[in-house]
Amino acid sequence: xxxxxxDGNVDARWAALQSTVxxxxxxxxxxxxxxxxxLVLMMTGPGLALFYGGxxxxxxxxxxxxxxxxxxxxxxxxxxxxxxSLAFGEGNMFIGxxxxxxxxxxxxxxxxxYSATIxxxxxMVFQLMFAIITPALITGAFAERMKFSxxxxxxxxxxxxxxxxxxxxxxxxxxLLNAFSGGRVPCFxxxxxxxxxxxxxxxxxxxxxxxxxxxxxxxxxxxxxSLVLSVIGACLLWVGWFGFNAGSALSSSxxxxxxxxxxxxxxxxxxxxxxxxxxxxxxxxxxxxxxSGAVAGLVAITPAAGFVTPLxxxxxxxxxxxxxxxMVTSVKRRFGYDDSLDxxxxxxxxxxxxxxxxxxxxxxxxxxxxKDASGNPVALGWVDGNAAQVINxxxxxxIAWVLAIVGTLVILxxxxxxxxxxxxxxxxxxxxxxSLHGEEAYNFEA
Amino acid sequence: xxxxxxxIQPFKLEDVKDALKAIGVDGMTVTExxxxxxxxxxxxxxxxxxxxxxxxxxxxxxxxxxxxxxxEVLRTVTHAARTGKIGDGKLFVYDVxxxxxxxxxxxxxxxx
Numbered sequence: 001x002x003x004x005x006x007d008g009n010v011d012a013r014w015a016a017l018q019s020t021v022x023x024x025x026x027x028x029x030x031x032x033x034x035x036x037x038x039l040v041l042m043m044t045g046p047g048l049a050l051f052y053g054g055x056x057x058x059x060x061x062x063x064x065x066x067x068x069x070x071x072x073x074x075x076x077x078x079x080x081x082x083x084x085s086l087a088f089g090e091g092n093m094f095i096g097x098x099x100x101x102x103x104x105x106x107x108x109x110x111x112x113x114y115s116a117t118i119x120x121x122x123x124m125v126f127q128l129m130f131a132i133i134t135p136a137l138i139t140g141a142f143a144e145r146m147k148f149s150x151x152x153x154x155x156x157x158x159x160x161x162x163x164x165x166x167x168x169x170x171x172x173x174x175x176l177l178n179a180f181s182g183g184r185v186p187c188f189x190x191x192x193x194x195x196x197x198x199x200x201x202x203x204x205x206x207x208x209x210x211x212x213x214x215x216x217x218x219x220x221x222x223x224x225x226s227l228v229l230s231v232i233g234a235c236l237l238w239v240g241w242f243g244f245n246a247g248s249a250l251s252s253s254x255x256x257x258x259x260x261x262x263x264x265x266x267x268x269x270x271x272x273x274x275x276x277x278x279x280x281x282x283x284x285x286x287x288x289x290x291x292s293g294a295v296a297g298l299v300a301i302t303p304a305a306g307f308v309t310p311l312x313x314x315x316x317x318x319x320x321x322x323x324x325x326x327m328v329t330s331v332k333r334r335f336g337y338d339d340s341l342d343x344x345x346x347x348x349x350x351x352x353x354x355x356x357x358x359x360x361x362x363x364x365x366x367x368x369x370x371k372d373a374s375g376n377p378v379a380l381g382w383v384d385g386n387a388a389q390v391i392n393x394x395x396x397x398x399i400a401w402v403l404a405i406v407g408t409l410v411i412l413x414x415x416x417x418x419x420x421x422x423x424x425x426x427x428x429x430x431x432x433x434x435s436l437h438g439e440e441a442y443n444f445e446a
Numbered sequence: 447x448x449x450x451x452x453x454i455q456p457f458k459l460e461d462v463k464d465a466l467k468a469i470g471v472d473g474m475t476v477t478e479x480x481x482x483x484x485x486x487x488x489x490x491x492x493x494x495x496x497x498x499x500x501x502x503x504x505x506x507x508x509x510x511x512x513x514x515x516x517x518e519v520l521r522t523v524t525h526a527a528r529t530g531k532i533g534d535g536k537l538f539v540y541d542v543x544x545x546x547x548x549x550x551x552x553x554x555x556x557x558x
Contacts, residue, residue, distance in 0.1 A: 221497055222495075224496055282494070286491060288493060289493070329493060329494025330494070332494070342493060
């Protein structure tokens with residue numbers, strides 16, 4: 001009798017202890033994930049707004065910043081209505097269903113399909129920040145010439161037809177490319193090399209070609225009006241990227257640390273890669289080159305962070321710095337498209353390179369999340385002896401490219417017919433700040 | 447009264463101001479301007495896009511002085527602003543017909 005009582009007591013205390021430990025882990029994970037969500041939002045505003053805003057001419061700085069800022073509102077509302085559900089509802093292998101429409105059932109309980117230790121609300125709001133920055137990245141390609149109304153319509157349709165399906169395919173339960181959920185084509189994309197950077201970068205190229213060049217390009221002076229703003233913006237992007245990549249561990253774990261370190265090393269090596277290439281090629285190491293290199297490295301390490309060692313991150317970053325430098329200089333000049341702020345040259349090219357190199361450098365030493373039947377970690381990339389992963393990654397890249405090209409072309413056509421894409425040539429000359437928004441950035445009288 | 451308009455190198459502004467102060471010329475208006483004479487411009491490169499910049503940053507100093515101080519002021523400014531290299535700038539001298547101090551209606555040289 002006495003012994004049974006003691007046993008019961010031990011069981012109860014054991015259960016209490018276990019739930020205390022779980023609560024502590026949940027609190028730790030949730031704290032990091034909320035901070036990460038805020039860091040990713042900071043990448044769009046003010047990070048990207050400043051980075052892009054500094055690169056345009058004085059008469060277009062507010063309009064350019066607005067294109068980033070308004071995504072913080074537009075994508076959020078869309079996310080609440082259907083976006084989260086289409087991306088992360090179970091659905092089929094291409095798109096989610098409507099089970100979470102209007103955030104139905106998305107509350108404090110974790111969703112173990114994605115993250116067992118944090119409230120689903122935290123997961124939802126963290127993923128939302130990606131849906132904000134991805135379309136904002138595209139705006140660099142059509143800067144200084146697109147109508148605001150056309151941009152709003154374009155972005156709404158683009159999120160629905162390109163981003164939500166792509167996010168579902170790569171990260172959603174049962175998605176076609178989701179290596180961790182039995183996807184038909186198992187791809188590794190830790191934080192969005194395909195979902196974020198290839199879709200936005202390739203769509204950006206389509207936009208630049210479809211809309212045509214800015215009036216007077218090339219030939220007229222279109223110097224960045226304030227590289228100071230761009231440097232500040234790039235630094236905020238770099239810091240925010242820790243939330244983007246390390247947060248994609250979805251926990252405050254050793255994997256998050258690994259992704260954090262890879263992110264930082266990738267950015268550093270890419271900065272040097274770009275600067276060295278530019279110094280050799282054009283004689284001077286420019287500040288714009290240094291910060292562009294950092295962003296290129298952050299882009300390329302995005303799919304790989306959480307799968308690769310710090311030394312692999314250095315290699316990936318350095319390669320991205322050099323490749324993206326040649327993309328925005330030689331390749332852009334050769335083909336003559338006006339990707340005004342190099343959304344394709346940095347995000348499309350860097351994202352593609354990073355996605356493929358992830359197949360080379362991914363290793364189970366860093367990420368043992370995939371186990372075989374007997375519970376041993378499976379070989380991930382080429383360095384683990386699984387060369388075929390490079391093929392899988394390439395298939396994922398092709399799917400992302402095709403979806404981005406076809407989706408963006410269709411959407412541009414629709415927007416062109418409904419509202420027209422470009423501002424009136426006189427308004428383009430006058431500047432979008434005044435003609436679209438009725439404001440000026442730098443006022444003489446004030 | 448004469449108006450002296452001096453276009454000088456930006457980095458020479460402090461020297462010129464100090465030299466003018468030393469001879470008792472206090473009033474002046476300074477503007478940041480861009481321009482070029484015989485000086486060639488320079489090349490700027492932004493992500494591989496090259497621009498030739500031939501309007502270079504200069505400082506424009508304007509001061510109105512009494513006729514009898516003209517030569518002294520011109521000498522002081524040229525001396526202080528000179529490096530001997532191309533791009534040092536130029537001085538222009540104009541006749542001024544009148545001057546008014548807004549605060550108290552002083553006219554002519556009394557307003558300087």
